[in-house]
Amino acid sequence: MNYSIEVEIPVGMGHRCDDVAALNTKVENQCGRFSTTARIVGTKIQITIQKVFYRDFEPVANWPLLLEIIDASNKWKSARILFKK
Numbered sequence: 001m002n003y004s005i006e007v008e009i010p011v012g013m014g015h016r017c018d019d020v021a022a023l024n025t026k027v028e029n030q031c032g033r034f035s036t037t038a039r040i041v042g043t044k045i046q047i048t049i050q051k052v053f054y055r056d057f058e059p060v061a062n063w064p065l066l067l068e069i070i071d072a073s074n075k076w077k078s079a080r081i082l083f084k085k
Contacts, residue, residue, distance in 0.1 A: 003049040027072040
């Protein structure tokens with residue numbers, strides 16, 4: 001799954017955003033990968049998200065590895081960007 005998100009920085013914010021770098025995440029293991037990249041380009045914040053599972057089936061022994069990817073994805077959902085004037 002690949003997602004691209006662009007967020008327009010509100011006028012008057014002076015293109016200052018805290019914690020954009022905190023949106024960058026990478027968790028990868030033998031089962032898959034979850035990664036996000038966020039950067040400011042002009043007046044927008046561009047976010048790219050990738051969630052990849054390498055196989056359709058994993059043995060039960062790999063459940064902790066799958067949880068690493070799922071947990072990283074769920075944690076990222078609560079990320080916030082703070083705009084400052």
